[in-house]
Amino acid sequence: MSREQVLAMVKARVEQAGETLRDAQALADGGGSARSVINRAYYAMFYAALALLQTVGEAPSKHTGVIGLFDQHFYRKGLFSKEHSQAFHELFELRQFSDYRSLTPVSGDEALEALAKARGFLAGVAGLITTSQFQAADPNAGGGMELQAIAAVVIGGTSLMGGRGSVVNSFFGVLIIAVLGTGLTQMGAGEPTKRLITGLVIVAAVIVDHYRGRLTGT
Secondary structure, eight states: OOHHHHHHHHHHHHHHHHHHHHHHHHHHHTTOOHHHHHHHHHHHHHHHHHHHHHTTTOOOOSHHHHHHHHIIIIITTTSSOHHHHHHHHHHHHHHHIIIIIOSSOOOHHHHHHHHHHHHHHHHHHHHHHHHHHHTOOOTTTTTTHHHHHHHHHHHTTOOTTSSOOOHHHHHHHHHHHHHHHHHHHHTTOOHHHHHHHHHHHHHHHHHHHHHHHHHHTO
């Protein structure tokens, strides 16, 4: 297989992984079953791993083969962390359990955790493929993510003045920001527009927090 053919296969698998992850997010946002979210989250990781394995000339068809070769070529060589490998193994087992061995539904919390692990895994794969393809890394990659993190915790009720905060409320803030981002993407909003709206959300949350503090005397 020529280099161009390999790159085409890698590109196709990466796009497939991204599409599947978006499907998982859409199911989570739209009230889909936890089982379906976990299934799509795992397959997003599976397709991403296939993309990586194409770069080293491996193309296994079985799930256990993909996981084993991922560990051999990328985890054990230090290219991926232990957490990434564990997440891949755990989602494989969870998807097997929820799809074939469980008579009781998996929980929504398990589905959201699976989705978060899949996002982290795909981010790692994308970074490694980009670095290997261009022999360079972009120090500005991920720009704007800090704005989303700030917006999430502020919406969750954490005061920028300090002294107040809640992990649970911050979690709901993350969900709100995720839904907002998905909605803007589906509307065709560009990245500058997304950042502007996220910034306005932060400003509004800070104003509300200020007046809430005045009312409560804190």
